[in-house]
Amino acid sequence: MRDFQRIATLIGKEVGIKLPPAKRLMVEGRLRRRLRHLQLETFADYGDYLFRKNGLDRELPFLINAVTTNKTDFFREPEHFECMENVLVPDLLSRRTERAPLLKVWSAASSTGAEAYTIAMVLADMAAARRNFRFAVLGTDISTDVLEAGRRAIYAAELVAPVPPGMQSRYLMHARQPGTRPEVRVVPELRRQVRFDRLNLMDANYPYDRDVDIIFLRNVLIYFDKQDQASVIARLVGHLRPGGYLLLGHSESMIGTSITMRQIAPAVFQKV
Incomplete structure (x- = not known):
């Protein structure tokens, strides 16, 4: 129990995720593969390796990968993508005077990439129809495992079921000889x-542009305490251009009550 509390304190300090005692069995379950890889027999041995045998510097990225929750789906909370298509992008383009402006969209807790690629599919369809803008999507996450999955962009066929058939035919490739x-x-x-x-x-600073048009920050703040929620939101809003939009998860709508931005739809806020 003492080692779990030290791990929970460490994770809270490093990545902001709170691990109450009720999460102990979940954390131990997720770490079993690491114990086998390190040839350790018990979680007490793992605690010794982390805190008493100077293993933390080497092990921290693997520990973070193991304990972070990476739930994601294509077209999760689809109302947000409808809002992006019908309200946010048209408004953003109406504010731009340059020819074929570049819209920048950031998926700030991208997990394995389903959200980032959903954004890209919607924007690609819009760009093909309107022919008056370009776009770039940034996906960020703390887990190196899920980032690599996003770069590979290979998904089980059942996971893309929410993608409309037309988009599936345009943006997804099927193996010639499926396994x-x-x-x-x-x-x-x-x-x-x-x-x-x-x-x-x-992190105190994010090394990205400060003229981002839309930031998706959905279903991650629920794991942070109120102070960290406010700090993360403030940093991200600093990267939005005036008139840009921040989208939270619907389960985080109450968090949005403290944001000094204009709410234009459920869990959708505009920087003014």
Whole structure:
């Protein structure tokens, strides 16, 4: 129990995620593979390795990968993508005077990339129809495992079921000889529009542009305490251009009550 509390304190300090005692069995379950890899027999041995045998510097990225929750889906909370298509992008383009402006969209807790590629699919369809803007999507996460999955852009076929059939035909490739578990891959034309990078939202500064048009920060703040929530939001809003938009998860709508931005839809806020 003492080692779990030290791990929980460490994770809270490093990445902002709170691990109450009720999460102990979950954390131990997720770490079993690491114990086998390190040839350790018990979690007490793992605690010794981390805190008493100077293993923390080497092990921290693997520990973070193990304990972070990476739930994601294509077209999760679809109202946000409808809002982006019908309200946010038209408004943003109406404010730009240059020819074919570049819209920058950031998926700030991108997990394995489903959200980032959903954004890219919607924007690619819009760009093909309107022919008056370009776009780039940035996906960031703290877990190196999920970032690599996003870069590969290979998903089990059942995971892309929420993607509309037309988008599936345009943006997903099926293996010519599918295996026992059919998989699809995002087409290279769309993969080139999406970049993945490692970022700890708890960092004091983010090394990205400050003229981002839309930031998706959905279903991650629920794991932070109120002070860290406010700090992360403030840092991200600093990267939005005037008139840009921040989208939170619907389960985080109450968090939005403290944001000094204009709310234009459920969990959708505009920087004024």
